[in-house]
Amino acid sequence: SSELTQDPAVSVALGQTVRITCQGDSLRSYYASWYQQKPGQAPVLVIYDKNNRPLGIPDRFSGSRSGNTASLTVTGAQAEDEADYYCNSRDSSGNHVIFGGGTKLTVL
Amino acid sequence: QVQLQESDSGLVKPSQTLSLTCAVSGRSITSGGYYWNWVRQPPGKGLEWIGYIYDSGNPYYNPSLQSRVSISVDRSKNQFSLRLSSVTAADTAVYYCAREAFRVGYYCMDVWGKGTSVTVSS
Numbered sequence: 001s002s003e004l005t006q007d008p009a010v011s012v013a014l015g016q017t018v019r020i021t022c023q024g025d026s027l028r029s030y031y032a033s034w035y036q037q038k039p040g041q042a043p044v045l046v047i048y049d050k051n052n053r054p055l056g057i058p059d060r061f062s063g064s065r066s067g068n069t070a071s072l073t074v075t076g077a078q079a080e081d082e083a084d085y086y087c088n089s090r091d092s093s094g095n096h097v098i099f100g101g102g103t104k105l106t107v108l
Numbered sequence: 109q110v111q112l113q114e115s116d117s118g119l120v121k122p123s124q125t126l127s128l129t130c131a132v133s134g135r136s137i138t139s140g141g142y143y144w145n146w147v148r149q150p151p152g153k154g155l156e157w158i159g160y161i162y163d164s165g166n167p168y169y170n171p172s173l174q175s176r177v178s179i180s181v182d183r184s185k186n187q188f189s190l191r192l193s194s195v196t197a198a199d200t201a202v203y204y205c206a207r208e209a210f211r212v213g214y215y216c217m218d219v220w221g222k223g224t225s226v227t228v229s230s
Contacts, residue, residue: 033216035155042204042223043155048216086155090215095168097145097157097208097215 002091004032004100011106012077020072020103022087030089032070034063037084037102046085047072074105082107110134112205112221120199120228126192130205130221131185138163138183143208145217146179146190148201156201160208161188195228202226 004024012018022032031050035043045054047063060075074081087100115129130144137144146158159169159179167179178191192199202225206217 031214033214035217037155042220043217044220045216045218048209048218049211049214054218084154088155088215088217096170097160099147099155099157102154 002026002096002098004087004089004098006085006087006100006103008101009104009106011108012074013108014079015076017073017075018077018105020074020085020105022070022072022100023068024089024098024100025068026089026092026098027065027068027070029092029094031065032063032087032089034061034070034072035086035088036081037086043086077105077107079107081105110207110219112207112219114203114205114221114224116224117203117226120195120226121230122196122228123194126190126195126199126226126228128190128203128205128224128226129182129185129187130189131187132207133186137181137186137188141209143210143215144179144181144188145206145208147204147206147217148199149204149223150198150201158190158192158203197228200226200228 034047037043051063062073084102086102111133113131143160145160161167161179176193181188202223204223205221207219
């Protein structure tokens with residue numbers, strides 16, 4: 001399969017927890033990677049592999065997987081977390097890169 | 109610290125060829141261990157993978173663009189390049205180059221360029 005499906009928009013109250021999901025058959029073979037993108041900026045990797053964060057990414061960001069669904073959880077969302085979030089992996093063949101359509105996170 | 113820098117392309121006329129380079133600093137492209145990708149983002153839309161190259165091996169392309177795209181490596185300049193032919197307004201986008209790391213079970217784009225805006229217009 002060559003598609004990753006994300007909800008277009010999610011909102012969360014300041015300080016609360018939110019989960020952003022990504023669904024696709026390839027996620028049974030590969031862990032999703034997650035990227036945060038703020039307006040006018042390049043994407044930034046926030047989660048990769050089973051649940052790893054690059055240096056400098058706050059530990060309120062975490063990742064998980066169940067079956068063909070990957071999740072990005074933000075525990076205690078902050079105003080600066082308001083952004084677009086994209087999931088990504090390879091397709092089931094492993095040869096092509098695929099991105100989800102993105103989820104706009106609004107922090108209320 | 110690895111850094112990627114896209115060249116400027118700016119305005120390209122319809123039917124012409126878009127050409128971009130991504131200069132890599134801090135690591136040799138041909139030392140292996142990473143895929144070198146091009147990704148684009150049309151205004152107001154999501155990320156779209158264009159293609160990648162590994163070392164100087166065979167590139168892989170998005171099937172939707174395969175007939176028009178070419179990615180190559182210039183070892184002497186430690187950079188990789190994108191050529192997209194027969195452009196239309198639909199190719200207007202911010203173009204990013206990105207390094208993709210991999211291990212068993214995952215791939216991730218851990219380093220991105222700042223992006224370069226390309227407009228297709230006569």
